[in-house]
Amino acid sequence: MQTAVNLWPLLGIAAVAAGFVLRANPVLVVILACGVTGWAAHLPLLHLLESLGTAFIKTRNLPLILLLPLAAIGLLERFGLKEHAQASIARIRSATTGRLLTVYLLAREVAAAFGLTSLGGHPNMVRPLVAPMAEAAAEARHGALSEPLRQRIRAMSAATDNVGLFFGEDVFVAFGAIVLMQTILKAEGLDVDPIHMALWGIPTAVTAFVIHAWNLRRLDARIRRETTR
Amino acid sequence: MIIKLDFFYVLIGLLFAACALMTLRDNTNPRRYTTALFWGLYALVYLLGERLAPSVAGALMIVMALVAGFGFVRPGKADVLPEAQRQATAARLGNRLLVPALAIPVVTMLGSVVLKDVHIGAQVLLDRKNLTLVSMGCGSIAALALACWLTRATPLQGVREARRLIDAMSWAVVLPHMLAVLGLLFAEAGVGKAVAHVATSYIPLDSRLLACAAFCVGMALFTVVMGNGFAAFPVIAGGIGIPVLVGVYHANPAVMAAIGMFSAYCGTLMTPMAANFNIVPAALLELPDKNAVIKAQLPTALPLLGANIVLLYFLMYR
Numbered sequence: 001m002q003t004a005v006n007l008w009p010l011l012g013i014a015a016v017a018a019g020f021v022l023r024a025n026p027v028l029v030v031i032l033a034c035g036v037t038g039w040a041a042h043l044p045l046l047h048l049l050e051s052l053g054t055a056f057i058k059t060r061n062l063p064l065i066l067l068l069p070l071a072a073i074g075l076l077e078r079f080g081l082k083e084h085a086q087a088s089i090a091r092i093r094s095a096t097t098g099r100l101l102t103v104y105l106l107a108r109e110v111a112a113a114f115g116l117t118s119l120g121g122h123p124n125m126v127r128p129l130v131a132p133m134a135e136a137a138a139e140a141r142h143g144a145l146s147e148p149l150r151q152r153i154r155a156m157s158a159a160t161d162n163v164g165l166f167f168g169e170d171v172f173v174a175f176g177a178i179v180l181m182q183t184i185l186k187a188e189g190l191d192v193d194p195i196h197m198a199l200w201g202i203p204t205a206v207t208a209f210v211i212h213a214w215n216l217r218r219l220d221a222r223i224r225r226e227t228t229r
Numbered sequence: 230m231i232i233k234l235d236f237f238y239v240l241i242g243l244l245f246a247a248c249a250l251m252t253l254r255d256n257t258n259p260r261r262y263t264t265a266l267f268w269g270l271y272a273l274v275y276l277l278g279e280r281l282a283p284s285v286a287g288a289l290m291i292v293m294a295l296v297a298g299f300g301f302v303r304p305g306k307a308d309v310l311p312e313a314q315r316q317a318t319a320a321r322l323g324n325r326l327l328v329p330a331l332a333i334p335v336v337t338m339l340g341s342v343v344l345k346d347v348h349i350g351a352q353v354l355l356d357r358k359n360l361t362l363v364s365m366g367c368g369s370i371a372a373l374a375l376a377c378w379l380t381r382a383t384p385l386q387g388v389r390e391a392r393r394l395i396d397a398m399s400w401a402v403v404l405p406h407m408l409a410v411l412g413l414l415f416a417e418a419g420v421g422k423a424v425a426h427v428a429t430s431y432i433p434l435d436s437r438l439l440a441c442a443a444f445c446v447g448m449a450l451f452t453v454v455m456g457n458g459f460a461a462f463p464v465i466a467g468g469i470g471i472p473v474l475v476g477v478y479h480a481n482p483a484v485m486a487a488i489g490m491f492s493a494y495c496g497t498l499m500t501p502m503a504a505n506f507n508i509v510p511a512a513l514l515e516l517p518d519k520n521a522v523i524k525a526q527l528p529t530a531l532p533l534l535g536a537n538i539v540l541l542y543f544l545m546y547r
Contacts, residue, residue, distance in 0.1 A: 005426040009418040013454050016411075020501055026508065026519075027400050028298030030407045031291060034414055041418035046284060051417060052410055053286030057278055059409040061234065063402060064362055066509060067241050067395075069333050072372035074390025078310055079380045080319025081326045087319065118337040118365060122510040123394075128330060131514055151516050155525040158510035159498075162522075163529055166494040170487070177459065181486040184463050188471050196483035203544065204491040207536045212529045 012037030069124040077128060085129045086136035095137045097153055098220035101160045102213045104130055108161060109209060112168025120161055131157040142227035149226055156219055160212065167208035170201045231352050234359040235278075237366040242275030248392045258305035267293055267302045268395075271403065294407060297400035304396040308389070322379065329375035333368040340364025394513075401512035401519075405505035408456050415455065424451060425468035434473045441541045444469045448489050449496035449534050456502025458493030465489065480545035488541045495537065498530035499523060 015036040019029030038048035073081075089095055111119045120126075131154045138145055138153060145153070170177050178194050185192050249269035252261050270293050274286065281289070296302060309315075319326065340355055341364045347354045356363045373387050395402055415421065428447055434440045447469055451461035470489055474480040497503045501520065511522045518524075 005422055006419060007423045007426070009415070009420045010423050010427070012411075012415060012418065012420055013424075016454070016502070025298045025300075025400075026404055026501060026504070027294045027407060030404070030411050031294035031298065034411055037411075037414055037418045037420065043418070048414075049287035049291075050283040051287070051414060052290055053281070053283035053288070055410040055413040056274065056286050056290045056406070057281065057283075059406060059413070060238065060274060060278070061359065061362060062409055062505070063406050064237060064241060065365060066402070066405075066505065067244065067391075068237065068366050068369040069372065070391040070394045071244075071384075071387035072329055072333065072369055072376045074394050075373065075376040075380060075382055075387045076326055076330055078315070078382070078386070078390055079322065079326065080315040080317075081330065083312075083316050084319040084323065084326050088324075116334075116338060118341075118361065119334045122513050124330065124333045126510065127513050129327075151518070151521060152525065154514040154516060155511070155521040158514060158522045159525040159529070161510075162498060162506050162526065166497065167491065170490055170494070177462075177490050180459055181462060181466075181490060184466060185471075185482055185486060188467065190471065190475065190482045192482050192486065196481075197487045200481075200484045200487035200544065200547075201491060203540050204488060204533070204537055207540070208491075208529070208533050211532050211536070215528050218528075 006041070008040035009037055011040045065121070066123050069121075073124055073128050081128050082132040085133045086139075089133040089136045090140035092137075096141065096220050097134045097138045097156075097223060098216040098218075100134055100137050101130075101157060101216050101219075105160050105164045105209065105212055105216070108164025109168035109205065112165050113171040113205070115169075115172045117165060117169050120165060122158060122161060126157050126161050130161065138223050138227075142223060145223075146226065149223065152222075153219070156216070160216070163208060163212045167201075167205045171198050171205050231349060231354050232363055232367065233356045234363055234366075237363070238275050238278055240366075242272050244388065244391055244395075245269070245272035245275060247388050248272075248395055251389070251392055252305065252396075255305040258303055260301050260303040261305070263296055263301035264303055267296045267400075270296075290407065290410065293403065297403065302400050304399055307393050307397065309393075318380070325379055329372040329379065332372040332375055333365065336368030336371050337361065337365045340367055397515060398509065398512040401504070401509050404508055408502055408504050412455055412457060412460060416460070421455075421460065421464045424454070425464045428465070429468045429472075432469075434469065434477075437478055438538075438542055440469070440473050440478060441545070442538050444474055444485075444489060445492040445534060445538045445541060448492040449499070449530075452493040452496030453500040453502065456497070456500055456504070458490060458497055461493045461496065462486075462490055465493075474545065478545065480541075481547055484541065484544050484547060488537050488544070492534060492537045495530045495534040498526040 012033050015033040108120045134153050134157045178197050182194050245268050249265045252265040255261055270289050341360045432443045447465045448461050452458045470485050474485050475482050501508055507522050508519055511519050
């Protein structure tokens with residue numbers, strides 16, 4: 001049964017990898033990879049166009065989570081939401097960037113583990129609140145930040161949201177990933193209780209917290225080092 | 230149902246149409262005609278949706294990708310209030326500014342937990358299949374209303390602000406959408422099958438540690454390629470997890486599945502293909518390096534992947 005697999009569509013992956021390595025515009029890379037994959041799988045041009053179109057319409061729910069909050073968040077930003085968040089964090093003496101982000105990591109991960117994945121996210125929490133507060137905590141202690149350091153703090157804020165979400169949500173029984181795993185294992189004749197899959201996720205979830213919290217401590221050390229120089 | 234996802238598609242379509250019109254009149258934008266064309270075409274995708282013929286929608290996507298890919302989508306000059314004025318309103322409004330921002334998650338939770346089964350007459354209030362998205366849409370509208378009331382601004386100003394943020398993110402807004410299309414095309418063309426074939430034919434799996442490592446690293450690598458752990462799981466679990474770890478080494482399938490999916494998530498942290506988590510936030514936070522978030526995640530993702538191999542090795546018989 002080794003004969004029927006067509007390996008040519010792997011060229012689509014090669015196109016993506018090459019595109020990202022060459023730092024070409026990602027949108028261009030994606031459309032090129034679509035062309036290469038369709039050609040390698042012998043899809044006729046019109047069929048390829050129709051596949052792309054059907055998929056494009058079907059997946060248009062995906063950007064909603066980013067787009068829906070923008071009007072409210074943008075309006076609040078216009079009237080000083082960031083400035084307010086920064087002023088409030090600057091008043092807390094013991095706050096450092098790393099400690100603040102560790103608290104956020106814990107809250108995000110625990111909330112996600114209880115299925116509350118919408119308590120967070122890049123457009124509605126990280127951009128208006130978490131990232132400005134993380135910057136302000138460093139500024140309040142150490143004064144002005146260099147531009148690379150400021151960007152690192154912002155990137156770390158986004159990273160903290162991702163890590164908390166990913167490694168929390170899979171511990172929640174009703175999450176899609178657990179349902180998906182159960183369905184796939186069942187199709188292979190393995191009957192697995194979703195509770196067990198959720199529970200066996202906990203060791204990794206804890207490890208993820210420890211490793212990322214350690215990296216946040218290192219961020220604090222870097223901020224101290226670079227601002228006292 | 231009373232509140233359907235289609236309602237929000239129309240709303241977002243109108244937002245993009247407004248973006249296109251405002252861009253057309255924005256003479257601070259060096260590429261205003263092509264930028265307006267880009268947002269106008271995207272508005273059509275949302276406003277017409279399934280009414281577009283598939284081939285036309287496909288052609289639309291290609292035109293959008295070419296316009297964006299060759300640098301014809303640019304931002305205009307953002308219209309923001311001066312720093313002093315923002316600080317003055319921040320001091321005046323204080324913590325009340327947080328209320329609309331927090332209304333989004335609160336209403337989303339209320340909708341998806343409390344209002345899930347509420348009927349008005351014979352109809353369900355919220356679209357059950359898209360409960361979270363619909364609840365979040367209601368939360369966003371509530372937040373906008375609260376923000377307008379609090380700041381005495383008009384909803385039109387809200388639209389202008391949304392456009393400012395969309396303009397700042399530029400083409401990164403459509404990248405996750407187009408990557409999802411590529412993912413579906415990969416599935417149709419059998420890319421997953423080809424990768425599984427290569428992985429299982431050429432990787433030595435004759436030691437337990439190697440098998441664990443191949444399984445976890447395979448999950449991560451496949452996710453790096455596909456941008457989505459959900460695409461990797463069936464392929465690698467079917468190729469290595471079930472036949473080798475469970476079949477040969479008698480691992481507990483629950484442990485194999487849980488740690489396997491988390492290994493895939495380590496891959497998600499490392500790939501530009503997971504654009505909505507990695508590339509869009511970089512654009513949203515106005516970072517010049519589009520890979521800055523991935524670079525910040527590598528020191529967490531790589532040790533965690535190693536930890537997963539160890540955890541799987543020691544826990545698989547539990």
